[in-house]
Amino acid sequence: MIPPKPPARQGRGSVWRFIRDFRRDILSAQSDKLYRAWMAEFRGPFIHSFTCNDPALVDMILRERPMDFPKSPRMAAGLQPLLGNSSFISNGETWLHQRRIIDPAFEGGRLREAFPAMWEAALAGTARLQPLADGAEIDIEPQTSHIAADVIFRTLFSIPIEDEIAVQVFQAFREHQEAQPMVNLGGLMALPRWARLHTRRVRETARRIRGLIRQLVSVRAAQIRAGTAPQDLATKIMTTPDPQTGDLFTEAEMIDEVATFFLAGHETGASALAWALYLLAENPDWQDRLAEEARLNLAADFAATRNLPLARAVFREALRLYPPVAMTVRQCRQAETLRDRKAPRGAQLVLSPWHLHRHERLWVNPDGFDPSRWETENGKTCLRRAFIPFSAGARACPGAGFAMVEGPLILAALVRAYRLEPGRERLVPIMRLTLRGKDGIRLRLLPRG
Numbered sequence: 001m002i003p004p005k006p007p008a009r010q011g012r013g014s015v016w017r018f019i020r021d022f023r024r025d026i027l028s029a030q031s032d033k034l035y036r037a038w039m040a041e042f043r044g045p046f047i048h049s050f051t052c053n054d055p056a057l058v059d060m061i062l063r064e065r066p067m068d069f070p071k072s073p074r075m076a077a078g079l080q081p082l083l084g085n086s087s088f089i090s091n092g093e094t095w096l097h098q099r100r101i102i103d104p105a106f107e108g109g110r111l112r113e114a115f116p117a118m119w120e121a122a123l124a125g126t127a128r129l130q131p132l133a134d135g136a137e138i139d140i141e142p143q144t145s146h147i148a149a150d151v152i153f154r155t156l157f158s159i160p161i162e163d164e165i166a167v168q169v170f171q172a173f174r175e176h177q178e179a180q181p182m183v184n185l186g187g188l189m190a191l192p193r194w195a196r197l198h199t200r201r202v203r204e205t206a207r208r209i210r211g212l213i214r215q216l217v218s219v220r221a222a223q224i225r226a227g228t229a230p231q232d233l234a235t236k237i238m239t240t241p242d243p244q245t246g247d248l249f250t251e252a253e254m255i256d257e258v259a260t261f262f263l264a265g266h267e268t269g270a271s272a273l274a275w276a277l278y279l280l281a282e283n284p285d286w287q288d289r290l291a292e293e294a295r296l297n298l299a300a301d302f303a304a305t306r307n308l309p310l311a312r313a314v315f316r317e318a319l320r321l322y323p324p325v326a327m328t329v330r331q332c333r334q335a336e337t338l339r340d341r342k343a344p345r346g347a348q349l350v351l352s353p354w355h356l357h358r359h360e361r362l363w364v365n366p367d368g369f370d371p372s373r374w375e376t377e378n379g380k381t382c383l384r385r386a387f388i389p390f391s392a393g394a395r396a397c398p399g400a401g402f403a404m405v406e407g408p409l410i411l412a413a414l415v416r417a418y419r420l421e422p423g424r425e426r427l428v429p430i431m432r433l434t435l436r437g438k439d440g441i442r443l444r445l446l447p448r449g
């Protein structure tokens with residue numbers, strides 16, 4: 001069975017219809033030609049954009065000349081109340097400084113140290129699902145969201161999601177998202193400035209979340225001063241000086257980054273896990289093979305994650321078919337020639353993992369679920385040239401390595417414990433903050449005997 005894809009716009013249609021559809025759902029507003037085209041130009045009343053599907057063009061923008069294609073202010077506009085001026089939305093020297101401090105915290109050795117916290121979160125999440133594993137249909141998204149948020153709090157601040165502040169952040173974050181349902185992590189809101197003003201509820205929920213994070217950060221700063229801080233990601237980040245300037249993050253800078261880790265780390269992980277579980281529910285043969293791998297090899301040991309190749313292949317295939325950040329946008333700092341077209345200064349460049357990962361001229365069986373593809377020549381080539389769920393180049397996700405340990409681990413833990421069956425309705429993917437099911441991702445869970 002081919003996993004669901006949102007309906008695509010056929011033919012050209014009017015600009016106004018595009019804008020109307022775009023506001024409803026960014027994915028289904030796109031033309032079906034993007035599954036075959038290398039590039040598409042779009043001119044609307046507020047935007048001149050180029051969707052870039054040619055791997056050479058994607059390479060130029062992300063890997064070769066990232067400083068010439070900064071993140072667009074449209075992205076900052078949607079996320080700024082919560083993220084301040086964090087690495088997710090900043091550009092230039094500020095961004096370089098932030099990445100010089102953050103990146104060491106996510107290096108391989110650090111992941112090994114973060115592993116026990118991930119393991120605890122995987123076990124706790126598996127146990128939390130037990131009362132729901134009675135064959136009744138449930139929406140799995142809130143559950144994967146809960147697990148992914150737990151991973152972030154445990155690895156960052158050594159506290160579980162049940163902690164009083166952690167749970168308040170999690171709840172306030174839900175409200176924040178409800179208050180601005182159209183904002184997405186890729187910053188694709190092509191709206192005029194007046195339509196992007198934040199409501200009082202957006203500002204209020206963002207202020208509440210940042211206030212809670214401020215408490216966590218200042219307690220941690222005091223522990224660091226007293227020499228009693230746990231050795232987790234927060235301590236690492238707060239004690240790592242910028243190797244060029246020697247500056248540490250101020251508490252204000254750290255609040256921006258923690259808000260970002262929470263948002264970028266848990267929303268994406270939750271989306272990827274939910275889609276992976278859904279794909280396994282639809283493919284019982286792969287599910288049984290993964291359950292067997294987990295039964296034999298899942299262990300509370302970082303080195304043992306190497307023995308979960310199938311969990312990794314399934315998770316990677318889920319990231320291909322359902323990339324949590326399905327599209328993102330950059331801006332031309334100066335006039336450019338893109339393939340044979342002139343792009344003016346300020347033109348928006350849309351990078352679309354969604355289309356690149358299903359491009360009919362690049363992938364064999366682009367819409368099919370096939371975790372074994374990664375062993376094939378085509379799969380290996382596309383992995384290098386046409387697979388960007390974490391973006392690529394200098395601005396790629398610093399949490400990619402973290403996510404590729406966390407995701408397969410939790411997937412294996414859940415499938416070892418439960419058999420997954422699909423819900424009754426066919427899913428419709430839709431772009432919210434990350435890629436979600438229009439009516440959730442509905443599955444049935446049963447204990448695996």
Ligand code: HEM
Binds near residue numbers: 269
């Ligand atoms: C499956 C999980 C994840 C996916 C699919 C994912 C995807 C991405 C993507 C596509 C970007 C680039 C966005 C853009 O260019 O517009 C990004 C950036 C970022 N991600 Fe992740 N991410 C994941 C997990 C994480 C985790 C676990 C963390 C941290 C705990 C994290 C932290 C960040 C940060 C700080 C950035 C901004 C980097 C920059 O702009 O320099 N992400 N992520």
